[in-house]
Amino acid sequence: MDSSAHSATDSHTKSMTGADIVINCLNEEKVKFVFGYPGGAVLHIYDALYKQNGFKHILVRHEQAAVHAADAYSRATGDVGVALVTSGPGATNAVTGIATAYMDSIPLVVISGQVPVPAIGMDAFQEVDMVGITRPCVKHNFLVKHVKDIAPTIKKAFFIAKTGRPGPVVVDIPKDITAHIADFIYPKTVEMRSYSPILKGHSGQIKKAVKLLLGAKRPMIYTGGGLVLGNGSAELVRLAKALNFPVTNTLMGLGGYPATDKQFVGMLGMHGSYEANMAMQHCDVLLAVGARFDDRVIGNPKHFSGQKRTIIHIDVDPSSISKRVKVDVPIVGDVQSVLADMVEILAQEENKTTDTADWWDQINEWRGVQSLDYTYSDTVIKPQYVVQKLWEVTNGEAYVTSDVGQHQMWAAQYYKFDKPRRWINSGGLGTMGVGLPYAMGCQFADKHAQVACITGEGSIQMNIQELSTCAQYGLPIKVILLNNRYLGMVRQWQEFFYENRYSESYMDSLPDFVKLAESYGHIGMQITNPADVEGALKEAFARKDKFVFMDFLTDQAENVFPMVENGKGLSEMVLSPLSGSRLKGEQ
Template sequence: MEYSGARILLESLKKENVDVLFGYPGGAVLDIYHELSNHHDLKHVLVRHEQGAVHAADGYARATGKVGVCLVTSGPGATNTVTGIATAYADSIPLVVLTGQVPTPLIGNDAFQEVDIVGITRPCTKHNYLVQDVSQLAATIKEAFHVARSGRQGPVLIDIPKDVQNQMHAFHYPERIKMRSYNPTYKPNNNQVRRAVELFSEAKRPLIFVGGGVISSNSAEELGMFVRSMQVPVTGSLMGLGAFPGDDPLWLGMLGMHGTYAANKAVSNADVILAVGARFDDRVTGKLSSFAAAAKIIHIDIDPTSIRKNVEVEVPIVGDCKLALQGLIKVQETEFADVDWATQYGEWNKQIREWAVTHPVRYLTEDSLKPQHVVETIFELTKGDAIISTEVGQNQMWTAQFYKFRQPRTLLTSGGLGTMGYGFPAAIGAQMAFPDKLVIDIAGDGSIQMNSQELMTAVSHKLPVKIVVLNNCFLGMVRQWQELFYDRNYCSTCMDAQPDFVKLAEAYGAEGYRVTDPAKLKETLKTAFESPLPCIVDVRVEAEENVYPMVPAGASLEEMLLV
């Protein structure tokens, strides 16, 4: 039986077990939307902006581990996805973005709502496609999902002209896909794995550094087994939070520019560092020439181009983090079973605990509402059993510092690109995946205004997402830099002209709350969290509170500014 291209697309999505599709219709995808009405097992979430669709698909992907999918029209619909695609690309998040395109005879003729979205997104997608023949559509979709979810994961775009959506063809979905030029390495080299454990046996001051690769490879369990058997302290990047329990005694907190004193001191004094699924970006390393100067580095990553890209590596291990950690555990248990790791690293762990006790992440308490206290209260109320998204800026860093993430896939945040406006639509995506979970977006008053239109999406789909706005009437992180490095010249960072967030919530049919009294904070948050409706909680926090510790740009990790 022959199907239209539109039906082939939707049947292919079902073959990939896609159950949620985030989208916004337009002329170039009308045929797909016409067919969509016949596919009730595909839940469509109508967003209010195409950027919101991509971020929602991204949040869905991060929370579930599945490929997130969104559908938009051509021209401005397609270009509105670019920031979301770049966000997913920077953080290695598997997406398939479906865009409509003008009919193939009109491509290149500057037709209405025509853009070369394949060319535009080439630098920020793992791969992309322009389908010009309906006979290739099903195979292209199969290949796109394979590319998105395999190896170092990432976003893939498929551009589908309007006439291809109308063309008829027999539907056959391939069972397997073969790509001669794309074969990621999953199994690590056994000799390199053994050499890594040998370095640990020679070490006195080892450290494990985890990134988002541990979460995307679902290897948190293996990481925990290895860490506890070896009694090695653990730190992580922003993307690695949740890979190891944030309340475990071996957890040092986040590393880097706004990392903890203990984590930054540990990496600066370690003699062996095992990096698992991390890429040593500039926010982690600080001044590269002084980063981990005394350490031999072991680097596990499925992407060979990430190894030795920023730092020199003693033992490179290309492969899947889960398989590599399993290999380390096997070697440790069979060939190094008689080593008393706890005794060997005893003095080192004692030193690290001293750093953690003498210089904890802290803030000065006053009568005013402190944003750090707000995050601590959210953790107290949720007991860590919630999915937390963030916007970008001070709100993001305070969340990383003061919320103890205990499980993977419970933090959704834009790490590599630092996209303001990401957190709320990402929370919507997570809430679609887990309707019974508490999902909270910890936001700033600047970031939340970038995609606040998605309140209508949350209300219309009865998604009880909670937004907690740490409202300091500033673009807080930029203001902090202006205070510390630009003579307090607060040029264009004051946000005192802002909407009434309570009335904004109510205008959309959500609930709005405002907190100005520290004594009312816990009670108000509890009320909002128990509500069946989407809520905004506008918390008026200390205006000029800063995020500390802070490593100035270009400084080494030991040159921290402290409270």
């Protein structure tokens, strides 16, 4: 299968089974954790795994959670996440996790068992065409048909997963292959004539970009998940500081620029801050870094393009450039390298003064709207308040995972992330149920860290079985359940766009979450009074060794504001009644 050249690690090779080769490959890659679930097709691999002590295997309760946990481990550490699942249903259960990682460009290697080679295509027990099923949601995938191909394939899988625009890679291995014997030779390097990501940005384009930035009257820096994944935060901060330009982050990009810094104007997009969206719409020079102008970020692309501005776009993936919005200065390359080049060129410029005083006055006027203000209540818990207090109690240093819905937006709006890789959520696919397994992945990445899973009662029930995994490994995660007894975001849209017809958005028959947590040996708490929120959070985080499930009964009618409705332009936000009353003049 392999036409490229490989050099062997050493000359004294050792014969072993395919299963042992798989294990040895993972150890060669210095994998620390493999999240998985055994089954028929991977029994040889599990037997080999039993006899090694290089990496630790984490037994989840559902394969979807294995992939999510590996995904979060990768997001938190920057390393490639690894999951191991069996054939058939094990493989299909993993698909949601793989698609989630694919949409957010997370480097994963997912090893799936397959029925023995002679049984492929025979509709064998637990057979599914894994390569076929995952093709649209992986960066690449492989079906290994010979034992000698296992090592070079796994080497390639790791290489492909983590280079260029990262993404998940599936390696499907038939059971008989894992019993066959071959010499173990792990290639040192990978050379693929069909795959060579561009890393260094074009110097002419970079110089042009710096000139444009220096000439800007109304500049804006907009960064996404690519900045975080490309480890370019430090370079971006240097650039933004040197220029004194405003910075906004996408949902995926939070933490890429410190949220407590005065140049940060908040998250932009459908539920972005007023100042971020207005500045994005009205800027004259836009520097986009590792972001892709997606529908949740710029709203209606026609409306966005209706305003004239010069766009500079740095991205490692050429296909992300000029996809939804025409770009004037495309720079293909690794964000860290390109930003470092920009900082250097900027330093050599003689005239570095920018004239942005009027622009900052305008931004500060927009800030005056205080679009994230909400009405505090002393009778019912406001979900925003819980997130604000969580930020205070954890000193803004926790790993925060979320599920998908209103709570996700409140987490993104009210927890101020000062560091990259601390905010872990499913931005692209929007997968409910990621929160708890994501928290597991973060806690394995950093066992002493504070890990909070902000979730809703809908989402948490989609992978609630992982409470058992958390018990098995003693993970001291804190679940912050913002329980409004509704599928909140669905309810909000039904209120706004379907005349309050709350079709199937009420979660009836909820479990007693306190008892449920306790049944796994965790601590359960229910908080119903706003006055108890802070104390309860402090109490929970003081229990450094325990998993605490905090069930906050929150305001059922609370909505997420600001909001750019579907099909609307960025500057056509709907504000909360409170912020809306402060708005003077035009939007």
